[in-house]
Amino acid sequence: MKLQKAPQAAPELVHLEALLGKASVTPLDAGCQPYLAERLEELGFIVERLPCQGVDNLIARRPGVPSLAFAGHTDVVPAGQHWQVPPFQLSELGGYLYGRGIADMKGGIAAFLVAVERALATGHELPGLMLLLTSDEEGEAEFGSRVMAQHLKTQGLLPPWVLVGEPTARSHSGDTLRVGRRGAVSGTLRLSGRAGHVAYLPPTANLLHRALALGQQLAALEWDSGAPDFPGTVLHVTGLEHGDWLDNVTPSSATLRFNLRYSHKTSKDAIDQRIRALVPGDLDFQLDWDRPCEPYFSLFGEAQPNFLTRVERAVFKGLGQFPVLSTAGGASDGRFFSALGCEVIELGLPNASIHQANERVEKGEYLRLIDIYQALLESL
Template sequence: MSAIDAVELTRELIRKPSVTPADAGAMDVVERTLAGLGFVCRRMRFGEIENLYARYGTTRPNLCFAGHTDVVPVGDVAAWSKDAFAAEVVGGVLIGRGAVDMKSAIAAFAAAAARAIAAGQVPGSISFLITGDEEGVALDGTKRVVEALAAEGEAIDHCVVGEPTSSEIFGDMVKVGRRGSINAEIEVTGVQGHVAYPHRAANPVPVLIRALAALQARVLDEGYPEFQPSNLEVTKIDVPNTATNVIPGVARARLNIRFNPTHTGAELAAWIAAEADKAAEGTPCKAAVTPQISGEAFLTEPGPFTELVAAAVADVAGRAPELSTTGGTSDARFIRALCPVVEVGLVGQTMHQVDERAPVAEIRMLQAVYERLIARYFEAFK
């Protein structure tokens, strides 16, 4: 068994332009790498999405690493200082789409697992749950894999997700939970007509305005232990009307709520629908709400596992990380159905940006964190 160079493996992965939902051979690289370490690999394809579940060992405890090989689009190609998929190292910094989010974490954990296996430090099992559908709609990725593994009775005891959780400097933050997320589209249908004859029409715009004003007027909460306050943001308002003398027949808006455990997605969806209906009362207009709940809020309670992760980070970074629930959603929202989950990775400041980049030294530091985490895990959870 040969050692794995985390930086070179990251570069190999970046050179596979796996923009969601394309795989471009990225999953083959992960599978080949893990199979070479003795992992039993299962490709789990759902729809057009490539997923992989790989496990080394057959006994418990089973420590799982979860991540994604898919990346967001490059954007303005001309704005990049280097080819986004060339994976060039300039001045000790690796530039490329996926360098931070999150091909480097996959490579770092694979390299850490290789060392642990070679040192005989895996009396239980190590597994990888890798998807190609985290940056997209996330319907055929981790969600489907988790459902399949749960149906089979696959036992996963704890999970580490390699999202870029550090905020300003490496190791200053890990994520122990996430807020929930709900998107909703409100469509108000009225009656189109001439602006000079409003009695023959029903304008949907005032109804939509009343609904949005009522929704934004509510203070959802003042926060929740370990969570920031929930927030509602209107993200789009659309009235498809190009004429100046026509009362439109329809008006639409989209909004998103990031919510803490004070709420559930279903409760918020019902509230949005009720406010839309109330705004339409007494008018000929009809309001319809289409909600999409991306995930519920969750928290991995403080305890031996969170302490173990924090200690591994502190050993390498020289600082105790903040245990945070801030930021957007991640696939941890699906994995929590199987086991406690903590997220720890690189500094996320350049993710999704032009010239996404990661210092080579920090990729190696992340590997060191994972090495300590694996070794201590099997000592703590025997």
């Protein structure tokens, strides 16, 4: 296959080429934010850097009361093997743009920046517009958007609306908007007791029998069923361990592991209480939680046009059809803004190739996303 480097002159590809050329494997930024900061300052944004524990964060805002914020991440997952083009470089091949992070989500950032340039060039001042960028989304997400959201809250600068540029589309940019995500958390329930000889111990005192019974009770728990646009809570038992095995000895410990995906109708504390209440009083146990991720679900203001209506209209303008609303998918940084009261919508490029070798996006879909973002900016 013949490789053709993207033409440098195409103005809508300049920022994309600059960002894809930097190997910003999480949590590294590798110079993406300094590049964006310089460009945004030239456009009249006030830029603030907010580094935290090795993570780069950038807040750029236009003067005025906070209105809309675009949130995104400059970090990417490692390139891995089996690329047919160099991963950290923009390549154009057969109508597609290639590069690690083009869909998730340097393409979204570059498209938004081009849309801002165009909107400003057509006389829109975009008061209070912000860009919130972090280099810690693909990793632990501990010192990125969470820190920026808290910082903005302290300063009284939280925007009412946050547009997250994650790749949410199936086939065409804008065909799917994400307006919420389920929360996730992993639980470990450790039971401890005494080992026994099978010839003497009654089966009801066997710790493994009790763990099996508890596992079944966990699996049978009934949770909320969510809402029309939001899936309900589910629990899956994912592991059962019991230390060394001997054919005539019952174990002295047993560990149950499980994972929950939960809706905005419940909380991690409520889940914790429910599971503690399930364990019989005579059992010694310890319950721990890992990798918690809060759910979010945006409820949009009544006054029209509200945030959702504006985004839907912008999509219609760029795509010729209205988007589908979805709450599927894994965790997103949108949760940190939603938790503080912002309305959050995720809108970006098609996501078919994210985190894979040869990550790519049709050039036409990248250009479409610029049009959609521009239409939204000009409607503010």
